[in-house]
Amino acid sequence: MELGLVGLGKMGGNMRERIRRAGHTVIGFDRNPDLADVHSLEELVGKLSGPRVVWVMVPAGAPTQSTVDELAELLEPGDVVVDGGNSRWTDDERHAEELAAKGIGFVDCGVSGGVWGLENGYALMYGGDAENVAKVQPVFDALRPEGKFGSVHAGKVGAGHFAKMVHNGIEYAMMQAYAEGWELLEKVDSVTDVREVFRSWQEGTVIRSWLLDLAVNALDEDEHLDRLKGFAQDSGEGRWTVEAAIDNAVPLPAITASLFARFASRQEDSPQMKMIAALRNQFGGHAVETK
Numbered sequence: 001m002e003l004g005l006v007g008l009g010k011m012g013g014n015m016r017e018r019i020r021r022a023g024h025t026v027i028g029f030d031r032n033p034d035l036a037d038v039h040s041l042e043e044l045v046g047k048l049s050g051p052r053v054v055w056v057m058v059p060a061g062a063p064t065q066s067t068v069d070e071l072a073e074l075l076e077p078g079d080v081v082v083d084g085g086n087s088r089w090t091d092d093e094r095h096a097e098e099l100a101a102k103g104i105g106f107v108d109c110g111v112s113g114g115v116w117g118l119e120n121g122y123a124l125m126y127g128g129d130a131e132n133v134a135k136v137q138p139v140f141d142a143l144r145p146e147g148k149f150g151s152v153h154a155g156k157v158g159a160g161h162f163a164k165m166v167h168n169g170i171e172y173a174m175m176q177a178y179a180e181g182w183e184l185l186e187k188v189d190s191v192t193d194v195r196e197v198f199r200s201w202q203e204g205t206v207i208r209s210w211l212l213d214l215a216v217n218a219l220d221e222d223e224h225l226d227r228l229k230g231f232a233q234d235s236g237e238g239r240w241t242v243e244a245a246i247d248n249a250v251p252l253p254a255i256t257a258s259l260f261a262r263f264a265s266r267q268e269d270s271p272q273m274k275m276i277a278a279l280r281n282q283f284g285g286h287a288v289e290t291k
Contacts, residue, residue, distance in 0.1 A: 004054035006044070007057035012028070018118050054079070054080070055084050055109075059086075079105070083095065084109045084111050089158035093157055093158050108157060123167075127156055169252070178215050
């Protein structure tokens with residue numbers, strides 16, 4: 001089939017290559033002309049035969065909104081827009097409604113796989129009407145990993161990105177657990193080879209995972225992570241997961257704590273800990289450190 005792909009960064013560029021390897025035609029557009037096959041969205045749409053499928057892989061928020069708005073003026077009834085970025089599920093509902101007014105279908109798709117997806121395949125979670133999903137199915141089949149799993153029609157519009165959001169929330173908590181265990185092992189004198197302890201967990205343990213494999217890769221490159229600064233950004237999906245938990249009265253203590261741990265990583269001198277130190281000094285005479 002033919003596919004228009006908007007956004008050819010690390011993820012989008014590799015996805016274009018994987019889809020082409022499966023024998024499909026991909027016409028890509030990116031603001032960077034060195035990456036693009038065409039020079040505009042208008043040219044991209046003009047090169048596709050109907051019913052058209054255009055997959056959007058641009059940052060969430062304003063960039064996605066402006067792309068969807070422009071496609072709404074270029075596409076025709078029966079065409080389908082797929083948002084494969086990290087949009088919030090509530091944005092999907094609005095985009096679907098806006099496009100439906102013009103007879104254009106909409107599918108949201110959460111994509112996981114990162115830089116490894118080109119060779120290993122991408123885990124896909126998508127939402128939308130069965131009719132629209134069917135028009136995109138050959139591309140889903142090209143992108144997904146080999147085997148029984150790795151792809152799911154999660155439900156109606158918004159379900160794909162909601163599922164991917166929860167996936168990322170779980171990812172936050174799993175990474176935090178590995179990080180805390182690593183720090184404790186590094187701290188004690190009795191453990192002399194933390195990297196090999198992590199490596200030993202890769203087989204036969206209940207905590208083995210791809211994330212653990214990646215942790216070992218990182219330790220092989222920098223055994224004590226001396227070259228890294230202890231600063232972790234968040235993409236926004238961890239925040240959305242916690243907000244959704246509050247809206248639905250679902251307790252998420254581990255995921256919430258992992259998100260707050262990332263916030264703490266951005267403070268060189270924690271204001272909160274200043275107050276803790278001051279209070280300990282006030283009620284117990286505990287020593288404080290001054291600048």
